[in-house]
Amino acid sequence: MIKRFDHVTVAVEDLDRATAFFALLGFAEERTVVISGKKFSDYMGVDGIEAEHVTLALAGGSHRIEVQLLKYRRPPPLSDGAAGRLDKLGFNHICFAVDDVAAEAERLQASGVRLRNRIMEFHERKLVFLEGPEGIVVELSEQIASGR
Numbered sequence: 001m002i003k004r005f006d007h008v009t010v011a012v013e014d015l016d017r018a019t020a021f022f023a024l025l026g027f028a029e030e031r032t033v034v035i036s037g038k039k040f041s042d043y044m045g046v047d048g049i050e051a052e053h054v055t056l057a058l059a060g061g062s063h064r065i066e067v068q069l070l071k072y073r074r075p076p077p078l079s080d081g082a083a084g085r086l087d088k089l090g091f092n093h094i095c096f097a098v099d100d101v102a103a104e105a106e107r108l109q110a111s112g113v114r115l116r117n118r119i120m121e122f123h124e125r126k127l128v129f130l131e132g133p134e135g136i137v138v139e140l141s142e143q144i145a146s147g148r
Contacts, residue, residue: 006065096141105140
């Protein structure tokens, strides 16, 4: 039985920009290592892998949540031409709960983060999509009524 969400991994070209984006959301860099060799090639299914692996952990969260960033040195990473499209198959977006969506959206916009839409209400939540690193979509959610 699953106990909780553990982490999400995002492959990026610009490690500094991605780290800065997630720092704005409250994630702190915990460790950076280089993964390579047969063990990681076998595990990841990527021949000849060599990548910087940065673990970011949510500071002060009630549960441990990690965002792991991968910057491939080799092989060259494949580009996702549909990144950021919410009508594609596969990974769609990641959502983080916040106390006040409007305040967070304003704070993030002041730091240069682009909102993809206006805040909306749906299923007892206030929601907004952000443009994340490498075109990934990040959503913020504020609970506004008791849910199930």
